[in-house]
Amino acid sequence: MSPTQRRIPVVNLSHYRTGTPQERARFVQVFGDGIKEFGFVTVEGHGIDDGLIRRTYTDVERFFALPEATKAQYAQAGHGGQRGYIGYGQEHAKNRQVGDLKEFWHVGRELPPDHKYHALYGPNVWPTEVSTFREHTLSLFNALDGAAGVMLQALAEYFGVARDTFSGMATDGNSVLRLIHYPPLKERFIPGGVRAAEHEDINLITLLCEGTASGLELLTRDGEWLPVDTLRGQIVVDSGDMLSRVTNEIIPATTHRVVNPRSKEEDTVRYSMPFFVHPYADCVLQALPCTQTADTPARHAPITADAFLKQRLRENGLLK
Numbered sequence: 001m002s003p004t005q006r007r008i009p010v011v012n013l014s015h016y017r018t019g020t021p022q023e024r025a026r027f028v029q030v031f032g033d034g035i036k037e038f039g040f041v042t043v044e045g046h047g048i049d050d051g052l053i054r055r056t057y058t059d060v061e062r063f064f065a066l067p068e069a070t071k072a073q074y075a076q077a078g079h080g081g082q083r084g085y086i087g088y089g090q091e092h093a094k095n096r097q098v099g100d101l102k103e104f105w106h107v108g109r110e111l112p113p114d115h116k117y118h119a120l121y122g123p124n125v126w127p128t129e130v131s132t133f134r135e136h137t138l139s140l141f142n143a144l145d146g147a148a149g150v151m152l153q154a155l156a157e158y159f160g161v162a163r164d165t166f167s168g169m170a171t172d173g174n175s176v177l178r179l180i181h182y183p184p185l186k187e188r189f190i191p192g193g194v195r196a197a198e199h200e201d202i203n204l205i206t207l208l209c210e211g212t213a214s215g216l217e218l219l220t221r222d223g224e225w226l227p228v229d230t231l232r233g234q235i236v237v238d239s240g241d242m243l244s245r246v247t248n249e250i251i252p253a254t255t256h257r258v259v260n261p262r263s264k265e266e267d268t269v270r271y272s273m274p275f276f277v278h279p280y281a282d283c284v285l286q287a288l289p290c291t292q293t294a295d296t297p298a299r300h301a302p303i304t305a306d307a308f309l310k311q312r313l314r315e316n317g318l319l320k
Helices: 013-018 021-037 050-064 068-072 133-159 165-170 241-246 305-315
Strands: 010-012 040-044 084-086 103-108 176-182 196-199 205-209 216-219 225-227 235-239 256-258 270-277
Touching: 010 013, 010 021, 013 021, 013 133, 021 040, 021 133, 050 103, 050 133, 050 176, 050 270, 103 133, 133 165, 133 176, 133 205, 133 270, 165 241, 241 305
Parallel strands: 010 040
Antiparallel strands: 040 235, 084 103, 103 176, 176 270, 196 256, 205 235, 205 270, 216 225, 216 256
């Protein structure tokens, strides 16, 4: 089958949540096989309110239309850009020097002041210019967080381990909702720059609400670039480096990118909202025993999620 004919699997999360035993078992199998083969799966029936997604996109558009000086005042020192505003071209893919052609905002987990990770994760900041920004982005964060936990439980069933194996790692995790603005390149092109150069995500899994324009592509295990287009009501789920480590690379951290528009007609603004599911800071990333054999021992030394995150943020230019 040629790359243009291949499609990543589509599953319905409601089949796992409330379906028959047969529907649940099929979801586990197709979801697990898809993540294992492609590192990407399309999910329907995820329970995220479409109206909430639309309202959040409206707020995102309103924020990024603000003057550069206004947006810049929300840039946060420290924490590797994990909260607030990150300016255009500041992040670059690992092993690249040219910044990606985007700007974005990070919303993180809201923890009480006495929580042991409160200071480590850092507080959220909120733009006063968009009155509903906090309400909508936190609601979307929490909805995506809940759906991710269910998917991680299904993945644990796929591996035949305790159902909370992966979802427990994400409890109180340093997860981040990233709100991205890709302006038309005719306005802000940087020579050698790409909207999002090829990379692997850092985290366990990423949930990506449908973007407002095409451009996302994944690299298959056969070395072919495969377009990933989502319809309204769908979420794309992909696996990151941390999940690859704990599954001893049985699940890949799939390389993907957002390509530049190929014509003047396609050179329009693009917004997207990936939700990066991270483990809690002290979680030790090490290969599960069920993924190790005499022929395939652990491929990576244990490391905490926080240490691994900081290592990757330095490689991406967000932490000095």
